Amino acid sequence: MNVTVESTGPCRKQLKVEFSAEEIQKEYDESLAVFARHGRVKGFRPGKAPVEMIRRMYDKQIVEGLHEHLLAKGFQQALKEHKLETVAEYDLQKSALQAGAPFSFSLTLDVAPEFELPAYKGIEVEAKKVEISDEAVTQAIDRYLEGMGKYEDLAEDRPVKEGDMAAVDYAATVDGKPMAEISEKAKGLAAGTDFWVIANEEYSFLPGFGPQLVGLKVGDSKDVSVEFGDQSPIDELRGKTGVFKSTVKKIRARTKPAMDEELFKSLHVKDEAELRETFKHMLQGEAERQEATRRRNQLIDALMKTAALDVPESEEQEESHRIVYEMVEENTRRGVSEKEIRDNIAKISESAKAAAKDRLKLRYLLKRIAREEKIEVADAEVASVMNQYAARSGAKSVKEWLQRAKLKEAEVRKGLRADLLTTKTIDALMGHAKLTGDGAANK
Numbered sequence: 538m539n540v541t542v543e544s545t546g547p548c549r550k551q552l553k554v555e556f557s558a559e560e561i562q563k564e565y566d567e568s569l570a571v572f573a574r575h576g577r578v579k580g581f582r583p584g585k586a587p588v589e590m591i592r593r594m595y596d597k598q599i600v601e602g603l604h605e606h607l608l609a610k611g612f613q614q615a616l617k618e619h620k621l622e623t624v625a626e627y628d629l630q631k632s633a634l635q636a637g638a639p640f641s642f643s644l645t646l647d648v649a650p651e652f653e654l655p656a657y658k659g660i661e662v663e664a665k666k667v668e669i670s671d672e673a674v675t676q677a678i679d680r681y682l683e684g685m686g687k688y689e690d691l692a693e694d695r696p697v698k699e700g701d702m703a704a705v706d707y708a709a710t711v712d713g714k715p716m717a718e719i720s721e722k723a724k725g726l727a728a729g730t731d732f733w734v735i736a737n738e739e740y741s742f743l744p745g746f747g748p749q750l751v752g753l754k755v756g757d758s759k760d761v762s763v764e765f766g767d768q769s770p771i772d773e774l775r776g777k778t779g780v781f782k783s784t785v786k787k788i789r790a791r792t793k794p795a796m797d798e799e800l801f802k803s804l805h806v807k808d809e810a811e812l813r814e815t816f817k818h819m820l821q822g823e824a825e826r827q828e829a830t831r832r833r834n835q836l837i838d839a840l841m842k843t844a845a846l847d848v849p850e851s852e853e854q855e856e857s858h859r860i861v862y863e864m865v866e867e868n869t870r871r872g873v874s875e876k877e878i879r880d881n882i883a884k885i886s887e888s889a890k891a892a893a894k895d896r897l898k899l900r901y902l903l904k905r906i907a908r909e910e911k912i913e914v915a916d917a918e919v920a921s922v923m924n925q926y927a928a929r930s931g932a933k934s935v936k937e938w939l940q941r942a943k944l945k946e947a948e949v950r951k952g953l954r955a956d957l958l959t960t961k962t963i964d965a966l967m968g969h970a971k972l973t974g975d976g977a978a979n980k
Contacts, residue, residue, distance in 0.1 A: 538611060542619045547847035548650050550621065554611030555641040564607065565636040568599045604634050608642060622649035625851040652846035654905055658969040660839050662832050664976035667824045674817050679793070681816075686791035696754045697736050697788055703750050704731045704787040707761070709779050720773035731786055743779075750785065758784040767874040828976070833963055836970055841899060848897040856893035861886055903962045910965055914957045922953050 539555040556564075569588065572595045578586035592599075608631075615621060624647050631642035688702045697703050708728045709716040716727035734747050741747030749761045761781040765774040794800050796809060806812045864885050868878050878885070907913075920935075927938035939946055 548849040550646040553643045647849035647851045650846045655843040662970045663974040664972040666976040682793040686793045688789040702789040705783045707781045707783040860889035907962045
């Protein structure tokens, strides 16, 4: 058997395996001998039928089995001789196989990249000191109390402010016609009396309606314009603009609860000082998590800049397709129209391709560093994470969680193991990093 491997591009090899006629005849004869011992021929006990009869009866099966055997044998020999780490195999080309004739096959392989591992210990990372100001604590408490507040009628004569709730009477038109005449489905939307609307975008009952009420006083009227996009549930309104002639009837503002004993008791603190300390601790924890993420990202960026490696084309394409799917899903969740997504699919694909290359490059770097540092993930660590996921989902066991989520255990374990290895490797790199800046003393 002659095995040759030729590089045909970055992370791509052309494998060719050749068997001589003598080797094929020997392999064929060995397979024939097995069939001669165990093959069934009418009128003969096993092992007693003439070899030529066995040959005629089982030639097709022998060749089929020999074919698979030779492909596997040649492939395994190539991996052993050339120390190949394959990630994909395709474009199999092979000659006809018959006893006493040479046989060859070729295969295109995508292989893991070979690269010089850059220096990964002592990478400089700027560490910023995390400090929570009294003003930040005050603002956080104010935001929290505003969220707890109740809407009450205004005691003063003032216009609508952002976040207020306003009761409006309105009648809607589209292209100058009453909206109710445009579509049967639109009748429920076409007019409203004492209809309460929150004056901000997040809680507006129609996109852009609420914010346009800001500045109006009780008794004021305004034509509020609302554009209906391609995702509107009412087909006849898609791509059109509705004009809602609106009059403000009442205004309510959200009143924050008083900073008193009742509030402290409901929040399980004894006084304002303890409340502030609780919020400061919460803000400190969140800020430290954000700073830790920023440092890790800076370390990864620095590592990536010093590494020179290609990634397998097949993996890049697969990862790119996965990222495109993720981006489309995210845009859909954010309410981006299908038309807008289609119009920008070229940009999305280009962005995904670049992201896929970086993601794979980092994956290979971390995998190699983990091997160098002998970082491993134990089965118990994977099992622990799976138990946590199961508990969070409310399942009584991992098996129940997997069944509910329709997940395959082997795939979940493989993915978790890879994620844990990545996390542990980056943790190790951070442990070797050289921190600079005013937060260097507080690791």
